[in-house]
Amino acid sequence: MNILCFGDSNTYGYCPDGSGRFDADTRWTGLLQKKLGTNDRIIEEGLCGRTTVFSDELREGRRGLDTIGILLESHAPVDLLILMLGTNDCKTRYNASAGTIAKGLEQVITKAQKSSPHPFRLLVISPILLAPGVGDPGFDPEFNKGSELVSQNLATEYKKIAARYHADFLDAASVANASETDRQHLDALGHRLLAEAIYKKITT
Template sequence: MKKRVLCYGDSNTWGFNAMNENVYGQRFPEEVRWTGRLQTLLGENWTVIEEGLCGRTTVFEDPLREGLNGLQYLGPCLATHNPLDYLILMLGTNDCKARFSALPKNIADGLGRLIVKAKQACVWRDQPQILVIAPPPIRKGNDTSEIGRDMGVCSEKSAMLSKEYRLWAEAEGCIFLDAASVAGMNDYDFMHMDDVSHERLAESIAGILKADLLEKE
């Protein structure tokens, strides 16, 4: 029976390509996105499900764009892809936007609500298995860039998420990955991963999932 992995995230899970002005805002091909690479690395005995949405937050309602509250959509999303063996959560970058006025702990607490809700959902083939990923920090260049006009100053806040996420993961018995250990944001808009980072992140996640499965066998 294939293992089913749901990847729930924002534009960096969707595959937003910001590497140069000519293709800004387009989507990396499936074979470049970390989700697609993860499918290849895990092989035919796994099903990797993409659920990335540009602008998605953990729990915040965006006053400028509707439908981006990750908490509200999580339940229907989990039910849609029932049954599940693993859930990967990588959110928080958009929560750092100045208009949400959220502290790093507030953002992490939002992620914590997603963890709790997911664990309580009747979608698990066995026990809930959640991989919490702290996204690569937004780089300082974003604070004064053109896109920074929308984001605001948020690089320092973003860099503090990993510590707070780790605490939630440990408290809830989740697997934790600090994406900054293997990936980073690009040199163009400073808040999206480049193709190399997609590759490295996929390799790291594949190793974690395979090791976790082997440990349980």
């Protein structure tokens, strides 16, 4: 089974202390590969700053909608698509509600289904919550208190989208938390907990 993991920095494996990227033995995608064994193949497609449909004027190529179709073609056949996006959509510059972000996710799903040359199973994951104070001085000024509230409402909206498209659903915030270091990224423990939850979800 070919499994495409499409997400942002928490799929990429960004280290909360800004030192780079967790290695394959630490990030959840690598851990999931180990759990599944050699009969399944994990395809890592995590990109820092990736959104569902919003354009980042400071960084090119961050709209998931623009690349999901290309990736499904280039990695064909994809048997399972795991989508975990939404954290970056909570940035203040986009001024988007959880409902609007969910509509963006729906566009990504629709594009994926239209573009893939093969039918695939879908797992929608709502991201971990932005921790309190993520926008405080010394942390990330792209977020504020409003961003925190929006992130708290994503799971409810994403679950509706998953049901609409007959997809599996997992709330990452129910199993893992943002690191205390930067209040937005998974630490090593978070990656391990998420890998375990995803493994259970896709094998049961």
